[in-house]
Amino acid sequence: MPRELPTANELRLSFFASEKPDAIESARQLKQRYGDHSVDDCDVIVAVGGDGFMLDVLRTHMTCDKPIYGFNRGTVGFMMNDADIDGLSERIAESEPTTIHPLVMKATTITGEVKTAKAINEISLFRETRQSARIRISINGRVRMESLTCDGVLLATPAGSTAYNLSAHGPILPISAHMLALTPISAFRPRRWRGALLPHDAVVEFETLENEKRPISAVADNQEVRDVTHVEAREARDITMTLLFDRGQSLDERILSEQFDY
CATH class of the missing domain: 3.40.50.10330 (Probable inorganic polyphosphate/atp-NAD kinase; domain 1)
Structure with a gap:
């Protein structure tokens, strides 16, 4: 309290x-x-x-x-x-x-460099070029989506659910909800996927597919890491x-x- x-x-x-x-x-x-x-x-x-x-x-x-x-x-x-x-x-x-x-992001780049950052609103992945992004999504170590073809995808806190998440047609979460919103950005395949609601203690992993052809950046609020191959996102309940x-x-x-x- x-x-x-x-x-x-x-x-x-x-x-x-x-x-x-x-x-x-x-x-x-x-x-x-x-x-x-x-x-x-x-x-x-x-x-x-x-x-x-x-x-x-x-x-x-x-x-x-x-x-x-x-x-x-x-x-x-x-x-x-x-x-x-x-x-x-x-x-x-x-x-x-x-x-x-906050959320904590651990991003691994193509060169093997590991960078961490914290986000109040959301952690987002975006395509860097005209090529669409292809991303594999795992929750708590289990693959839940083998390949999402999209402009990007984001994981939002309740505080951030009314920001970019809402603009991407994600759900608004009550501030007291022990949940996170996983929301696609302009999903192409599967076209009808609208995202998911996750428990606040979920560990979400994003693996970029064909990353040399389809480079992707990861952003924690406004802190960007370019050319990522793997991103882990979780809530920092200790903060x-x-x-x-x-x-x-x-x-x-x-x-x-x-x-x-x-």
């Missing part, structure tokens, strides 16, 4: 801003009004920017055991809160926490991150509302 926050008057905040001018100026004003503490000394990290910057902050401070509050100076702001400078300490002190876990949302605007509520947005 996330630990209880101090009162608004006692709350110590640490501000980080994206490179956008609006975010930099907002962070300057926020620091001037509320003070700015180091990550070690703060109670809450405040990310000033958009969803992409929030992902960067979450990855950077993944193991620091400090809750993170998003102050929206981006475009969509699905993971952020309203950009209202007034009463920020009070809103944070009364905010609703959401616990999430817990806490996001804070203004009361009445929790991530659970946002994900539920997204399912009725038409």
Whole structure:
């Protein structure tokens, strides 16, 4: 369970801003009004920017055991809160926490190099050229799809299920669901396969077929590894991150509302 926050008057905040001018100026004003503490000394990290910057902050401070509050100076702001400078300490002190876990990707390249990365939203495989990708998919050591011909395939967390996964026609997952969404991107064969729902502790392996003719890259959120031959993806249940949302605007509520947005 996330630990209880101090009162608004006692709350110590640490501000980080994206490179956008609006975010930099907002962070300057926020620091001037509320003070700015180091990550070690703060109670809450405040990310000033958009969803992409929030992902960067979450990855950077993944193991620091400090809750993170998003102050929206981006475009969509699905993971952020309203950009209202007034009463920020009070809103944070009364905010609703959401616990999430990242995915861990271990990617092996054609040259045998092994690279690891963590993702908050999804791990994706994409074709690198005009040639379609061909990918074998195994779950917990058992081959479940011998060959998927496609533009790509992704594995999404509940927090990421409303992002690229939704655009690829994958299912929206409640934030409390102990599940992952496996979703094809423009599947050609089998044409009617729409993906699968997997338990959160599933170990998913992607093996690229004809990889010299059909090169494939693997991406953990925005961290890319090119020319992969094998990718293993799993949830890192030992890493817990806490996001804070203004009361009445929790991530659970946002994900539920997204399912009725038409």
